[in-house]
Amino acid sequence: MKHGTCPKCNTTNVYFKEYALDKVTLDGKGVKYVNYVCTDCGYFETYITDEDALGKIPVRAEKLGDWKKSTITT
Ligand SMILES: [Zn+2]
Numbered sequence: 733m734k735h736g737t738c739p740k741c742n743t744t745n746v747y748f749k750e751y752a753l754d755k756v757t758l759d760g761k762g763v764k765y766v767n768y769v770c771t772d773c774g775y776f777e778t779y780i781t782d783e784d785a786l787g788k789i790p791v792r793a794e795k796l797g798d799w800k801k802s803t804i805t806t
Pocket residue numbers: 738739740741742743770771772773774775
């Protein structure tokens with residue numbers, strides 16, 4: 733999606749905007765993010781661009797366990 737191609741329908745009609753959709757909160761605090769939308773099929777993605785907030789997730793996973801590391805399962 734970040735490279736301009738929709739992963740669902742493969743068109744290149746992908747647009748992005750900061751804070752386009754509803755507020756994103758992480759652990760109760762608003763974070764910076766960017767929304768990508770495909771104007772053909774309506775698929776959208778949200779990327780958190782707040783490095784501080786992202787950096788806290790692995791720490792919380794280790795200390796609190798509220799976040800969990802995703803692992804590949806077959
Ligand atoms: Zn699409």
